[in-house]
Amino acid sequence: MAQQERAIRTRRAVIEAAASVFAERGYAAATMAEILQQAGVTKGALYFHFESKEVLAQAVINAQVDTELWMPRELKLQEWVDVGMTLAHRIPDDVILLAGIRLSADMQGRSRFGSAWPAWIGLVTGLLAQAKERGEVLPHVDPVETAECFLGAWVGTQLVSETESRWSDLGRRISVLYNHVLPAVATPAALVRLDTAPDRGARVLAELQEAAADRELVAVQA
Amino acid sequence: MAQQERAIRTRRAVIEAAASVFAERGYAAATMAEILQQAGVTKGALYFHFESKEVLAQAVINAQVDTELWMPRELKLQEWVDVGMTLAHRIPDDVILLAGIRLSADMQGRSRFGSAWPAWIGLVTGLLAQAKERGEVLPHVDPVETAECFLGAWVGTQLVSETESRWSDLGRRISVLYNHVLPAVATPAALVRLDTAPDRGARVLAELQEAAADRELVAVQA
Structure with a gap:
């Protein structure tokens, strides 16, 4: 090594x-x-x-903001959905995400260590800007504003889910959140093509694991 | 007395x-x-x-959930907007709201004292159900689901605003949140008639204070 x-x-x-x-x-x-x-x-x-x-x-x-959270999709908006849904699915078992939530849980922690919020806003802003260039997004949408709004909504949804169910209902809650926000963001044509089902995060993660296994196989054979 | x-x-x-x-x-x-x-x-x-x-x-x-947060409006959805916007406007100066936020800020506090969350969900569910009866709401909307989704989004938006600006931008952030959620909830005819401007909370509170002063005047004259 x-x-x-x-x-x-x-x-x-x-x-x-x-x-x-x-x-x-x-x-x-x-x-x-x-x-x-x-x-x-x-x-x-x-x-x-x-x-x-x-x-x-x-x-x-x-370390919380891992860029391998989604696969390239035809719709950039689907990639945005996939980022949020895989994150929701990973939280209960991912020690780095759990530690990040605990470290940034109070004002003292956030002012001392910072938080992953700016990185998440940057990531989502980038995806929304690309979606806008491709005509998937309604003309009046401001990618930064939507990314900031979604971050706040995401943080609170996570907090409520932690309190109510120790995150076991987080996938469903984030699915509901996307369904409530997307009509203000997506064009009608894009909207009907998006998959926001509660099990979306689990399916995308399985895909990602399969792709990683394929890559390792290729590396071994080379 | x-x-x-x-x-x-x-x-x-x-x-x-x-x-x-x-x-x-x-x-x-x-x-x-x-x-x-x-x-x-x-x-x-x-x-x-x-x-x-x-x-x-x-x-x-x-004591956080005060039912005198809004005036009756022609649209029940406007009353929902007014509840959220007046709350956002009151937070920085209202010691009961600030104490409630601090007491319910962590899991320990929430499990020990409870939180105002169930009361807020009940209040918003009631307003949305009335709005639905009056045909202001899209047919597939479930008032409980939307009220729970909005609560989570509201809690996180408040948290981010506290961190970023000590609540000075909360009115703007909650206005942006309503703009992102309402298209999934309101019929197009209701949507165009709703006022979600960032200063909505301040204007409604001024109206409420005026109405309270009028009532006191009537009481003195009686």
């Missing part, structure tokens, strides 16, 4: 270990010793990548 | 004092002594109405 690749793996292992400790115990109660034990790396390796617990918390928050 | 009226005033004074202490210091740091001092009532009066800090916190949360 090349040195660079090893460094990337160590970094990833530490971020995942930190996320798991933050998600379970919160930032204040988490210790570097606990993260070290969970990560199974040397103390030197940990501090080489992350000089403090605070830097680690920021790394966990930045 | 009749005894019953005095009891109502004392109760209200204590709830407002408690709200102000909870909003500023949070539930854990607030003490009954501080609330007592702020309320300017006797210890006996306070404990007659509220046996513990926890009961007080629940009373503050229940």
Whole structure:
């Protein structure tokens, strides 16, 4: 294994270990010793990548926005739906997302570590701008405004779902949210072609896993 | 002043004092002594109405949903808009709303004191059901589903606005939210008649204050 690749793996292992400790115990109660034990790396390796617990918390928050959340689709609006629906599906089992939610849950955390909000707004703004160029979006729609509005709606829906069902109804709630927002955004022609069913996130993730498995097979055969 | 009226005033004074202490210091740091001092009532009066800090916190949360948030309008959907827009306008200065937000801000608080969420969902469901009976709403709309969806969106929009601007942009954000949700809910004929401008909340509150002043004048003259 090349040195660079090893460094990337160590970094990833530490971020995942930190996320798991933050998600379970919160930032204040988490210790570097606990993260070290969970990560199974040397103390030197940990501090080489992350000089403090605070830097680690920021790394966990930045790791939330994974760009491999969707497949290219004919409609860019479908990609926007897929981003939100796969995210909803992943939350209950994804320790990095859970840690990010906990770290950014209060004002103190958000002002100290930041949040993934700007990254999500940027990602959705980009998809909506592309959708607009292709004529999928109603003419008066402002991609930034819609992306900011959707972020707020998404954050609250996640919070309510956490409270009411520990996220087990999040897929349904996000599906309902898209159904309530899309008529203000999509042209009628695009609207009727969009799939916003509650199980959309699970289906897209299965597709992504299959595509990743295919890529690995190709890599092994090459 | 009749005894019953005095009891109502004392109760209200204590709830407002408690709200102000909870909003500023949070539930854990607030003490009954501080609330007592702020309320300017006797210890006996306070404990007659509220046996513990926890009961007080629940009373503050229940006091959030004030039914005098809107005036009757020709369109029931406009009343729904007015409820959300006046709430957005009141938050930065209303100590009961601020305390409620702080008390219900985390999972621990919500499971201990409850939240105003069920009351808001009930209120909006009722308005949407009336709007539906009058033909203002698209046929496939389910009032409960839309009310729950809107609650989640509202909660998150409030949270993002608190973080980004300490609520100074909440009126604009809630206006944008209604513009994004109403096309999925209102018939085209109702939609074009709705006022969702960012200053709608301020104008409705001014109207409500004027109406209240008129009622007092009538009461004095009677």
